[in-house]
Amino acid sequence: MKNLFVALILCFCTSYSAFSQSFDDYFVDKTLRVDYLFTGDANHQDIYLDELCSLPRWAGRRQRLSELPLEGNGDITVADKATGTVIYRTSFSSLFQEWVSEDEAKHVKRGFENTFLLPFPKQPVTVTVRLKDVYHKPVASLTHEVNPGDILIHRRGLERITPHRYLLESGPATDCIDVAILAEGYTAAEMDVFYADAQKACDALFAHEPFKHLKSRFNVVAVGSPSDDSGVSIPREAQWKSTAVSSHFDTFYSDRYLTTRRVKDIHNWLAGIPYEHIIILANTDTYGGGGIYNSYTLTTAHHPMFWPVVVHEFGHSFAGLADEYAYDEAPSAQYPYSVEPWEQNITTLVDFDSKWKDLLPEGTPVPTPLETDSATIYTKVGLYEGGGYTLKGIYRPTTECRMKINEAPRFCPVCERAIERVIRFYTDK
Template sequence: MNTPSRFSLFLAHCVAGCISALSATILLLQSASAQSFPTENFMNNGPRSNRVNLVYLSDGYTSSELSTFSVHARDMNTALFATSPFKEYRTFFNTSLVHVPSAQSGVLHPKTAPDCPATMPVIRPTTYFETTFDYGNIHRLVVPRRTDKINTVLAASVPDYDQAFVVANTTEYGGSGGTYPAATGGNTSSFEVMIHELGHSFAYLADEYWAGPQYAIEKPNMTANANTTTNKWSYWLGRGNIGIFPYSGSNAWFRPTQGGQCKMEALGRPFCSVCAEAIVLKIHTLVDVIQAVSPTNFNALTAPASGTIVFRLTLLKPDPNTLTVRWLLNGTPWGSANAESVTIPVQNLVVGANSLTAEVVDATAMIRPANQPKRTLTWTINRTAPTSVVADASAGGLSIFPNPAEASFAVQYESSCASANGVVEIVDMAGKQLFTKALGAQRVGQNRVALDIVEAHLPEGAYLVSITTDCTRQTGKMLVSRKR
């Protein structure tokens, strides 16, 4: 195991501030020659409209070195998605590379930082995004200076990107966070630097080492609030290694781990629970776990006269799957746990408006229960009163006797086919179902079933009795009366 090495990542707010005045002009000049570069889509997990689209951009790779860039970026990507929580949510991402050739090979090194290695010379290659060492007088702070050109390239080549990452062509160690994070491509720590920088840029995470007072700001894993009750990560306290620890450089600011236990402090370590939660929550802001749904007419669904309606979700699942699904028909749980589809017999709907709700929650242990993302869909299903009511109980081949009934009654009916199943259903005059019972196999011709008023829980009143077979549905009216 290597000793975790410290490294520095800076939000490049100085980059934005220092050149913002210049960039408006530059953008105007470049818009006339906006150039799109070859884009290589190499991890495709679904429609770009519902994925996190991650893009790697090359800098300091000449045309003949772009195949090396491809190897560097693919290796970074492999390492990223072997790392939790990106690993569990891999299918929530698409990844592409934009092959941007530079005129010359390498990364600028003006040698202006006090900590520059003596052995590393001054070099000034002409590169597309002008990525440089020594940013902010720190040698390893590697920053692509031409964010204006990154904007232009992204707009022309991958306008639907969610997160871009610059890979700079040098074997020297370095990287930075910010809007466009960067890492060097050929160093043995490149993968780890890349994942750490992505933590900054993608999930707005702070370093869990002291990077200086200019970076002290409220973030998911950095706070000035040390109160164990009101601290933003209080849920995680006492779970694993999470606490409220002062930074080594400031007693006024606090972090969830110390001693090099989180990737935001030290290379080669996992993200701590607080950081992992922030990453998963960010993923959920960009991707809807409900990828498709059927039917799609949520407000104007009309139930057929009989039969069933099937409702179906197509879910995008983490691996392992942590999604839970709950269905509610008129507020009552329906279907089996976590079912992605439910079948609703029309006879289970009330006459009038019904609501069917599907609730999908990512119940991952990586997110505290109160923050677990929940998606809710609701269909309104209208059922009209049965129109094929046979008012005369003896009509339509169905007869009920005695009628009015007191204690028990029999239903005699015709089936025009041999049917594997038959169902008897009793509804009140408002269409509310009171009783249903499977009758088993039905023969062609006359069938008969005896029913008990008590078993059917029928108070005095008027009811509709329906018999449904595979080929026939017959309904008759029945009265229940009691001797007084």
């Protein structure tokens, strides 16, 4: 009986300790910026530590610190070195992991920059970063120590702050989700154009639910990073520009895929400004964009489809939503049929219970016939075949959605719920 009593006391103490953990137990109000290189090819991937930086404030969440917002294609775990207690976790995807599935990766080795923001620890910690393959199995891992007193942690953001303006200021960074909109391909003389474009992007985002009714949980800052040249690089047209973050079209030889691999440059421009999520506006009317979960959104600002595209791409980078369009009969290299995608708005039916099964009317046929009524094509939830780039074997929630076509006026109910869950994960106390 005595041993049982002691065990119960220990169990209670352990549970209470985990429950009572607060931000102030382990962290100070600063950001630890960790720069990595993800390297390798289709057969083997590695992770290398590049640089550690400190930023003046922490703009991220201060609750649910040891939980993941979403599964992602990779994750980071921070543990107190002395006790092994997990004190912070986050997840991500990366351009490198997309590239690994490209044909080029079968015969070329490359390295990609990746940067992540962590709360700054009070005491030494171990940081473990993992990459997972399309079957959700870890394929690369790196564990390293961080000593907060290390004199070689580069202090950034204390001076030479990039000029910026707040477009939406709902409250302190500690209480809100802080979105930074960064200028790409705007010269110093074009900054008024950039700030106007940034306002349009902000307006477009908060015209959509659930961002609209949860607007008070966001701050949005426009950051005027100047470029030497106006416009962005278009390799297929032999146009190469000197721009703030060196973005270009034709990523992986896809005309409209607009990305940058200069991730450290992005974060250097933002140093000293509270931020968590990033939208980069490209000063061009060429159609295109890209969004990578917990990395960045990058989209053209002067194409007629600017409004829907910036919202679509932010759906990727903020809420980890998948593309719902499809164009190939063959299975996608990113979504094998034998695995349930972690993205909340597509399913292979391997684990449909974890998706929108609770929203599905009883007796719904699989696949669900396409809706043709304009009043219900965005709202009638079913299992519509085609999504994740594949016409067969992958299903989406509605006939049309912001994550499928530019003409959609809204996200579907499943995407709206997924976005709201992420917002509440970051901001509910």
